[in-house]
Amino acid sequence: MSVAAPAPTLAERIAAIPDPEVPVISIADLGILRSVEVDEGARAVVVTITPTYSGCPAIEAISDRIRFEAHAQGYAADVRTVLSPAWTTDWMTDEGRAALERFGIAPPGPATAPRAGGPVPVTLSRHVVACPRCGSTDTTEIAHFGSTACKALRRCEVCREPFDEFKAL
Template sequence: MTAVAVESAVAEAISQIPDPEVPVISIADLGILRSVEVDEPARCVVVTITPTYSGCPAMEAIASRISFEARALGYAADVRTQLSPAWTTDWMTDEGKAALERFGIAPPGPAPAGESRGPVALTLSRHVVACPRCGSTDTTEIAHFGSTACKALRRCNACLEPFDEFKAI
């Protein structure tokens, strides 16, 4: 197997690891997987990940799962955390956002500032979030923090179903 084929196979296996807090989306589709490099002579995989926010409790579980997958392929893992640039929901793939919506979680819109640096301007416009079940935009935020810090709890006023919204960061 060529070095390129090995790196591709390892990257594919690691990219499919599900996020432990939102298991319907992979770490690649979530946008936290920054790079996968294989050092074939050392039989080591160097994986760089970026947390969704500082102190994200899932990072340890993700690093552990990356190490497990690398060992299953016959490699040691060197998992590195990269904090800059800070993660933004703009890094999520369209496939990841669609997976969230199919699961009943409203996907995020564009990040407030278009990127994750600097102050975020305040606006007076209403934050519109469509219900992932019925599509109505008549929704109300129940709690700013849902089951995880990156989600808010909302209720649809049309179908009356509660749902999570993945907050744009």
């Protein structure tokens, strides 16, 4: 005899929505889902999300998808976008990082907090990034910006494969 798994709750359904640009990672694992407040009595949900980058075009697709999930379950949805505190890749879950790596995207390293005022730190992006295919750390940045705002393009000098790096922010 098998016991059917309980149907996922609305909050779980929303948390599991995939990122439209990197569909192997959910919006919860990406760290952009800030809160889900379900009011069962009123059949309403307030969802707060934050964009990865200021101009990230995915934020509208994500809002639409959240509304779609809520309406499909019979809830009214209010999706709010907040900018502060600013998203950081440090909010990405370990599960999310592992999913990125399996997908061939190098997960972000630890983010360094920007300093307000004072001299502007300038780097030449020479941090260490491991190849998601062979694990070698002998990799080179090919382009500062990749296919989306959140990624850079690198090449592994050992297995010679190009790969995306999720930039630490």
